[in-house]
Amino acid sequence: MLEASTTSRSVGQGTPLEALLSQVALGNREAFEALYRGTAGQLFGICLRVLAERSEAEDALQDVFTAVWRKAAQFDATRASATAWLAMIARNKAIDRLRSMPARKARTDIELAQDLEDPGASPPQQAQAATDRVQLERCLDQLEPRRRALIRAAFFEGCTYEELATRLDSPLGSIKSWIRRSLLQLRECLGP
Amino acid sequence: MSAADLPSGDNGPDGTEPPSDDLLAAELVLGVLDSAQRHSLQARADADRAFAERIAYWEQRFAPWLSDIEPVEPPARAWTRICQRLGWKDTDPTSSNARGSLAFWRTVAAFSTLVAVVAIWMALQRPPQPPIAGPRVTQERTVQPVTPLWNENGTPGWLVSIDRSRGTVLVVPVPTRPDTQGRTPNLWVIPMGKAPQWVARVSPDMSETVTVPSDVRGSLVAGSVLAISLEPPNMASAAPTGPIVAKGSI
Numbered sequence: 001m002l003e004a005s006t007t008s009r010s011v012g013q014g015t016p017l018e019a020l021l022s023q024v025a026l027g028n029r030e031a032f033e034a035l036y037r038g039t040a041g042q043l044f045g046i047c048l049r050v051l052a053e054r055s056e057a058e059d060a061l062q063d064v065f066t067a068v069w070r071k072a073a074q075f076d077a078t079r080a081s082a083t084a085w086l087a088m089i090a091r092n093k094a095i096d097r098l099r100s101m102p103a104r105k106a107r108t109d110i111e112l113a114q115d116l117e118d119p120g121a122s123p124p125q126q127a128q129a130a131t132d133r134v135q136l137e138r139c140l141d142q143l144e145p146r147r148r149a150l151i152r153a154a155f156f157e158g159c160t161y162e163e164l165a166t167r168l169d170s171p172l173g174s175i176k177s178w179i180r181r182s183l184l185q186l187r188e189c190l191g192p
Numbered sequence: 193m194s195a196a197d198l199p200s201g202d203n204g205p206d207g208t209e210p211p212s213d214d215l216l217a218a219e220l221v222l223g224v225l226d227s228a229q230r231h232s233l234q235a236r237a238d239a240d241r242a243f244a245e246r247i248a249y250w251e252q253r254f255a256p257w258l259s260d261i262e263p264v265e266p267p268a269r270a271w272t273r274i275c276q277r278l279g280w281k282d283t284d285p286t287s288s289n290a291r292g293s294l295a296f297w298r299t300v301a302a303f304s305t306l307v308a309v310v311a312i313w314m315a316l317q318r319p320p321q322p323p324i325a326g327p328r329v330t331q332e333r334t335v336q337p338v339t340p341l342w343n344e345n346g347t348p349g350w351l352v353s354i355d356r357s358r359g360t361v362l363v364v365p366v367p368t369r370p371d372t373q374g375r376t377p378n379l380w381v382i383p384m385g386k387a388p389q390w391v392a393r394v395s396p397d398m399s400e401t402v403t404v405p406s407d408v409r410g411s412l413v414a415g416s417v418l419a420i421s422l423e424p425p426n427m428a429s430a431a432p433t434g435p436i437v438a439k440g441s442i
Contacts, residue, residue, distance in 0.1 A: 041263035084255035
């Protein structure tokens with residue numbers, strides 16, 4: 001799984017996932033298959049989170065790995081960890097697919113106060129991810145609780161501004177303003 | 193939630209004024225933009241490095257949430273379909289699961305060992321601190337990036353760490369059987385779009401630091417490929433004649 005990357009990020013291409021990615025960039029199919037075996041479960045989980053329908057999530061997973069094969073050379077370990085890079089490709093492909101679906105089934109209303117608030121304990125992550133996590137949660141804690149819940153809802157469900165406005169029965173401008181202000185506040189707290 | 197909960201909106205983003213690049217990147221990563229906006233921003237990121245960095249910033253910041261999501265094993269057909277989409281011949285789905293995960297962990301284990309070996313080796317190479325006398329000068333020694341060179345079968349074969357300030361490279365081999373034809377490994381650097389340049393003859397079973405010929409040092413930059421070829425002991429260093437047994441890009 002993604003926790004495989006336990007070695008320090010300070011050793012250049014030092015983590016196994018990053019080394020595998022650099023091999024994939026050179027066209028090594030065996031490294032690509034090893035990468036798939038090691039990360040497909042996590043990335044499929046991410047696709048399923050955005051696309052509740054299994055067949056859609058499977059298609060998204062194919063989008064993810066074809067993109068990884070083609071874009072591996074663009075991975076830059078100085079900008080992101082391999083884990084974050086792969087996870088975000090999965091999320092982006094899932095959201096792209098979600099957006100292209102003709103009639104999106106409306107999900108249940110967003111319950112801002114419950115469910116979305118507490119992610120629960122997470123499995124041990126690599127040191128850098130743990131630092132990122134602590135920082136993210138600390139900065140989110142500085143947001144007003146309902147704004148925090150809105151940010152989480154937007155992220156996990158991949159809702160557009162328009163959809164959030166419909167589901168919360170609030171004016172679009174208010175939702176935009178609310179989220180943008182929250183993002184600016186987060187940005188200030190998260191630092192450079 | 194209602195508009196009444198919101199600040200007046202007269203001195204900040206109120207949904208009408210154009211958002212900054214940083215905010216656009218944040219919105220893209222948060223996932224609140226529609227399809228057309230996503231595509232235009234993604235296309236922009238491909239050409240605009242600074243904007244791509246803003247996106248990477250937010251992706252890294254939100255990444256912890258994604259690792260909270262429970263993994264779900266995809267069906268075996270997913271791998272087959274990926275291979276088909278990439279135009280590869282179908283791999284055997286029944287055996288590839290076990291073989292693939294074994295290959296992954298073997299690669300992970302081999303690579304982790306190599307990283308540990310290099311870390312220890314580099315620590316041992318650290319020059320002794322001079323005795324403290326007068327103003328103390330600490331010697332800066334930055335961590336050098338490590339370039340793995342991979343064998344044809346995808347296993348790591350060599351690790352190379354470049355020290356540009358000294359014009360040397362540390363070469364760490366994974367010991368293998370000696371070549372049956374008595375050839376020895378040679379390290380080459382292949383700058384993008386150019387012919388290979390000879391760097392050094394290297395040991396097949398011992399770590400060593402070799403000095404790079406001064407006219408080749410400029411080629412040891414990101415984008416160049418490092419390669420190991422097997423050459424006869426008395427070969428001339430103009431161009432590789434033997435097989436490339438391992439390679440990796442810097």
